[in-house]
Amino acid sequence: MNLRNILLASTCAAIAGPAIADVNIYTTREPGLIQPVMDAFTAETGIPVNLSYINDGLVERLTAEGARSPADLVMTVDIANLKQIVDAGVVQAVESDVLNAAIPAELRSDENLWFGLTTRARIIYASKERVADGEVTTYEDLASDKWEGRICTRSGMHNYNLALLSAVIAHHGEDGARDWAAGIRENLARKPEGNDRAQVRAIWAGECDISFGNTYYMGGMLADPEQQAWADSVRIVFPTFEDGGTHVNVSGMAMTQSAPNRDEAVQLMEFLVSPEAQAIYAETNHEYPVLEGAARSELVASWGEFTPDTVDLNELAANRPVSVRITEEVNFDG
Structure with a gap:
């Protein structure tokens, strides 16, 4: 049947x-x-x-x-x-x-x-003014020094970021994930704070150029008159892992x-x-x-297509304790 x-x-x-x-x-x-x-x-x-x-x-x-x-x-x-x-x-x-x-x-x-x-995909919100189309490609590239002082994010200890780091572990092992987390920390424009919407506000205010965020926050910001300007200042970019797709939760x-x-x-x-x-x-x-x-809703469809990463969510859950340890070891939140 x-x-x-x-x-x-x-x-x-x-x-x-x-x-x-x-x-x-x-x-x-x-x-x-x-x-x-x-x-x-x-x-x-x-x-x-x-x-x-x-x-x-x-x-x-x-x-x-x-x-x-x-x-x-x-x-x-x-x-x-x-x-x-x-x-x-x-x-x-x-x-x-x-x-x-x-x-x-x-x-x-x-x-x-x-x-x-x-x-929901964990994507990049990128400044329309300061980030060129195609400049953001992979999650791995975000740890390169070309992004120094350009990234905003919420706490590395938040579930959403821990799940992303767990996906990095799945693709690159513990040592590779530690190097990646340390690279992201070095590229932060400010100490991690606030929620995903606060990072988009920081991009709008010129404090950074890109941020991590979940896709659905764009819908919420566009529906809020006080936050529409934040949303209008960024585009959604779907990074991928070098050997995979876009991280989803x-x-x-x-x-x-x-x-x-x-x-x-x-x-x-x-x-x-x-x-x-x-x-x-x-x-x-x-x-x-x-x-x-x-x-899909018309709005969500307008953000474009992407290929979800195929790492099993059960594996991400199993990697969480290691993600917590790595985040502490690299002093991600400062």
């Missing part, structure tokens, strides 16, 4: 069966970024979805609640966070032909403990160990990888669908 037929069968079953319970979600993502797709699920199945925003302490809360937790699903971003909830033993495996057919193997857990929903979901409404939660998980839901989710978040062929 192909994916379309699997999804159709799953949806028909959801509609035919009675809605016997809500689905409760703990999310580290702002509810406004998720609500539209949840509304679509409720409209199609009659099953209400309750979102609880937990900015910090997600694992600690699930651990403390144990079997009494009302949460059915967890939704979060970055492979490091997904690995953390798996390592804490607060989630369970989900066996689903729909999920396995829709989500590429490198974007889900080998043990079916977490599943990717969207991807993931937003994902997992079923909690308690999951009091397991059947309804599985229906929601399967709905979230349908073409309809993937298009809504990607449009709302300015991210890339994991489902092949699902529609």
Whole structure:
């Protein structure tokens, strides 16, 4: 049975069966970024979805609640966070032909403990005025001295930068990654500070010429009147590894160990990888669908095409402790 037929069968079953319970979600993502797709699920199945925003302490809360937790699903971003909830033993495996057919193997857990929903590329924001087209090519080149005093970034200890460094380890080994991190540190225009948007502001202000950032921040800046000028001052560039593609990370979901409404939660998980839901989710978040062929938003499509790196996210998660150590050893944050 192909994916379309699997999804159709799953949806028909959801509609035919009675809605016997809500689905409760703990999310580290702002509810406004998720609500539209949840509304679509409720409209199609009659099953209400309750979102609880937990900015910090997600694992600690699930651990403390144990079997009494009302949460059915967890939704979060970055492979490091997904690995953390798996390592804490607060989630369970989900066996689903729909999920396995829709989500590429490198974007889900080998043990079916977490599943990717969207991807985001870790790219370069480059000044339109001071960086020529084609001047930024590879991640490796960013450590060369031609970029001395021209790079801005957030803390090297942030999950997004640690995941990128983990990808460097995957391509070049620990020693190569240490040299790369030290090279980037030497090329910084200022001490790492702020978030990804703050780096684009620094480019707009002339403090640096390029910065690391996730693609979706461009959408957020363009939608904010106070930040549109920052966004207009840069272009998105998709660097690649010399022997690979552009580094990507993931937003994902997992079923909690308690999951009091397991059947309804599985229906929601399967709905979230349908073409309809993937298009809504990607449009709302300015991210890339994991489902092949699902529609990208017009804005995201305008940023151009790129080839995602093929390093497995599970390998990036395994490399994280080494990334933390290297970042400390090179005194990246000063």
